[in-house]
Structure formats: structure tokens, C-alpha cells
Amino acid sequence: MSHPAPEELLLDYAAGALAAGPALAVALHVALDPAARRTVERLGVLGGALMEGEGEVPFDEALLESTLARLDGVGVEPKPAPYVPRPGFEWAPAPLAPYLAAQPNWKRVFGGFEEMRLGLPGEHRVSLLRLEPGRGLPMHRHAGEEFTVVLQGGYTDSTGNYGVGDFAVGPGPEQHEPIADPGEPCVALIVIEKPIVLTGPFGRFLNPLVRRGVI
Amino acid sequence: MLSPDEAANLIEAIAARRDRAAFASLFRHYAPRVKAFIMRGGTDAETAQEVAQEALIMVWRKAASFDRGRASAATWIYTIARNKRIDLARRAARPAIETEDWLTVFAPEEADADKSVLAGQTYTRVKELLGGLSADQLVVIQKAFFEDKTHTAIAEELKLPLGTVKSRIRLALGRLREALEKDES
Structure with missing residues (x-):
């Protein structure tokens, strides 16, 4: 993976400290990047050991009784079938599945740029973006944190080239203008803390729409 | 104490035959540990107990998903407890939204050349x-x-x-x- 997620973000994720949007971005990266998965597995071992290490703690017999009583209504679910992406969502790793509509519902924003908003709790705007090859997002800068995970195709901006599984952390106030690579359309998950600010001559007209959440 | 092998055997017994005795043994060991772990972050005893109970019920429901080749019982139960804590915190903040337990599937199921042997x-x-x-x-x-x-x-x-x-x-x-x-x- 040429652009891995920073390790401190993997710790935030493994410890359960991330808000829903950023956690989904890291989950998708982890699903696509064996090295990140290994780090998260190691952190899981650490978390398990910290929990296992809790000393002698009082046990509540009544709690066990009430839990056993509840089990009567709770089945043991069969082993889940291996995940298979649904038609139209071939690029979607398993952690994304619960957030996808029955059918792809891409909304055209402007030429060659489409968006699918995902409903997640929390203060982040979480979307899937699709860019036709050679098309770009308008020049913009970021007011808050932004995480991008590429799910299909790739894109290039001033910071480098990003392919499937690559993870980009919003570059702060610097402007950047990603362009989709040739080949398949680029599909990426984008998680934004605050609305982006468009800075190009065309983009400035769109800012009121961005602020209102229209695009 | 419960060895990693014993704990894995108990989860597999739940998966194979809904073994309530195995569940009780697992509960005796892990419910208090989950509760104590959750309380370290400043969570009150009542809420921590709810997390522990819900997490262990999830262990029962998802027992067939446990794979001792991928993760130890402690790691697996830690992950479930962590997710329960997150769900509970989100429900408290935004009662209208039901969140999915997607964090439990943090690793994909497909064959992995780099398969974890961290379970031991x-x-x-x-x-x-x-x-x-x-x-x-x-x-x-x-x-x-x-x-x-x-x-x-x-x-x-x-x-x-x-x-x-x-x-x-x-x-x-x-x-x-x-x-x-x-x-x-």
C-alpha cells in the first residue's frame, strides 16, 4: 500500500475512539490493506490482554441468572456466508455493506462527478464519490479533517497517486485538485468533518450549495 | 483462570450445541472483566454492567463466527465489548439512530495469504x-x-x-x- 493510514489512526480505531464516519473510513482501509489489518489485529491482542488482565472483580450471580433467562429468546446465528458484493456495488468491501441502498443511487453533481451520501450518525459528512477517468474535483481546501479511501480506480493530486485501498488524510488548508486516473471510474469514500470550501473560479459559485448540504 | 484453549472450547461448544453450561463458564470469567474494563474509562457501574451483559449475549449469538485460527477468545470478546460500548454511547447521544454492528466484521472473510496466527x-x-x-x-x-x-x-x-x-x-x-x-x- 503506497499510502497507508497513519498508525495513530489505527490505534484510535482499534480502541473504539473514532466517530462513526472516520471509523468507517479506517474499516474500509483495513479491509483492503493486509498490513493495516495486521496492525489492527495486534492492537486487538493488546486490547484483549488489557481486558483479560483485569484483576479479581466481584461476580454477580444474579446477573448470570438473568442473562441465562434472556438466552431463551436469543438464537445462535449460523456462521455467516462469505461476503459477496451486490450488483452495482462490486467495489464495496464488507464493512460498507450495511450503509448501501438496495440500488446504486448516484446523484450527478456536475459533469463526470457523482455522489452517493451515506447516512451515518455523527458530525461528519460521509459520501461515496465517483469520478469519470480524467475528470477532477474542483480545486478546494479543507476546513476540518478529511479522510479518503479509494475503492476502485485511482486518482492523482499534488501529493501523489492513490490506488485501491490507499488512504489519504486531508491536507489541511492547502488547496488540492484530485484528477481520476485513466481506466475505470474512480470510486472513493470521503469523510469530511466540516464542509469543504471551493476555491476555484467556478467552485466559488457552488459554496453556498456546499454549505447548505445540497452538494 | 481460563486458558485461551479452554475459552475457545467454550465458545465452540455454544456454536455447536447451544451449550448453556459453557456460556455460564464464559460469563463467569469475562462478564466481570468486561465490566471492570469499561468502568476504567469513567463509565458508571450500571452502564458498564449493561455493556458486559449485552456483550456476552452477543458472544452467544455470534459464537459460530468465532475462529480460533484468527483471534483468541479474549481478543474476540474485547472487540465485541468495544462495539457494544460504542453502540451504547451513540444511542445515548442520538436516540433515533440504530447503528449496525459493522465493527465486528473488521476483517474480511476471504482467504488471506497473510492469515493471522496471533490467536495463540x-x-x-x-x-x-x-x-x-x-x-x-x-x-x-x-x-x-x-x-x-x-x-x-x-x-x-x-x-x-x-x-x-x-x-x-x-x-x-x-x-x-x-x-x-x-x-x-
Whole structure:
């Protein structure tokens, strides 16, 4: 993976400290990047050991009784079938599945740029973006944190080239203008803390729409 | 105490035959540990108990998903408990939204050339590691796991530059990798 997620973000994720949007971005990266998965597995071992290490703690017999009583209504679910992406969502790793509509519902924003908003709790705007090859997002800068995970195709901006599984952390106030690579359309998950600010001559007209959440 | 093998056997017994005695043994060992772990972050006893109970019921429901080749019982139950805590916190903040347990599927099911052999890890090995970390590194790791704070929040709380916290985390993760690599290779 040429652009891995920073390790401190993997710790935030493994410890359960991330808000829903950023956690989904890291989950998708982890699903696509064996090295990140290994780090998260190691952190899981650490978390398990910290929990296992809790000393002698009082046990509540009544709690066990009430839990056993509840089990009567709770089945043991069969082993889940291996995940298979649904038609139209071939690029979607398993952690994304619960957030996808029955059918792809891409909304055209402007030429060659489409968006699918995902409903997640929390203060982040979480979307899937699709860019036709050679098309770009308008020049913009970021007011808050932004995480991008590429799910299909790739894109290039001033910071480098990003392919499937690559993870980009919003570059702060610097402007950047990603362009989709040739080949398949680029599909990426984008998680934004605050609305982006468009800075190009065309983009400035769109800012009121961005602020209102229209695009 | 419950050895990693014994704990894995109990989960497999639940999956194979809805073994209530196995569940009770697992519950006796893990419910109090989950509760104590959750309370370290400042969660009240009642809520921590609810997390523990809900987590162990999830262990019952999802027992067939457990794979001792992928994760130890402690790691698997930790992950479930962590997700239950997150669900509970989100429900409290936004009662209208039901969240999915997608964090439990953090690793995909497909065959993995790099398949984890971390499952055999025991508490002892990681305890040695924690003993070997500097106090500076340890406090960051503990705040992350016990208080579920992000590294950004930890830097603010400790009044440290973000870069300092990041380098402590990376050093600690390097040590963790070294400690576990013996068994991975």
C-alpha cells in the first residue's frame, strides 16, 4: 500500500475512539490493506490482554441468572456466508455493506462527478464519490479533517497517486485538485468533518450549495 | 483462570450445541472483566454492567463466527465489548439512530495469504510488553484503550504537541510488533 493510514489512526480505531464516519473510513482501509489489518489485529491482542488482565472483580450471580433467562429468546446465528458484493456495488468491501441502498443511487453533481451520501450518525459528512477517468474535483481546501479511501480506480493530486485501498488524510488548508486516473471510474469514500470550501473560479459559485448540504 | 484453549472450547461448544453450561463458564470469567474494563474509562457501574451483559449475549449469538485460527477468545470478546460500548454511547447521544454492528466484521472473510496466527497470544506475552514500555508510551496506550480517547484528544489533555503523541504511539506499536512477531513468523 503506497499510502497507508497513519498508525495513530489505527490505534484510535482499534480502541473504539473514532466517530462513526472516520471509523468507517479506517474499516474500509483495513479491509483492503493486509498490513493495516495486521496492525489492527495486534492492537486487538493488546486490547484483549488489557481486558483479560483485569484483576479479581466481584461476580454477580444474579446477573448470570438473568442473562441465562434472556438466552431463551436469543438464537445462535449460523456462521455467516462469505461476503459477496451486490450488483452495482462490486467495489464495496464488507464493512460498507450495511450503509448501501438496495440500488446504486448516484446523484450527478456536475459533469463526470457523482455522489452517493451515506447516512451515518455523527458530525461528519460521509459520501461515496465517483469520478469519470480524467475528470477532477474542483480545486478546494479543507476546513476540518478529511479522510479518503479509494475503492476502485485511482486518482492523482499534488501529493501523489492513490490506488485501491490507499488512504489519504486531508491536507489541511492547502488547496488540492484530485484528477481520476485513466481506466475505470474512480470510486472513493470521503469523510469530511466540516464542509469543504471551493476555491476555484467556478467552485466559488457552488459554496453556498456546499454549505447548505445540497452538494 | 481460563486458558485461551479452554475459552475457545467454550465458545465452540455454544456454536455447536447451544451449550448453556459453557456460556455460564464464559460469563463467569469475562462478564466481570468486561465490566471492570469499561468502568476504567469513567463509565458508571450500571452502564458498564449493561455493556458486559449485552456483550456476552452477543458472544452467544455470534459464537459460530468465532475462529480460533484468527483471534483468541479474549481478543474476540474485547472487540465485541468495544462495539457494544460504542453502540451504547451513540444511542445515548442520538436516540433515533440504530447503528449496525459493522465493527465486528473488521476483517474480511476471504482467504488471506497473510492469515493471522496471533490467536495463540496469551496475556503473559503482552503483559511483558506493557512492562517494557516507557511510562510516556504506556499512558498514551492506556488512555486510548481505557478511556477511548483519540490521539488528538490525548495530546490536548496531556498538553503535548500532536507529533510527540504520534511518535510515542509509533514507538509503542513497534514494540508490540516485535513482541508478537516471534509467533507470527
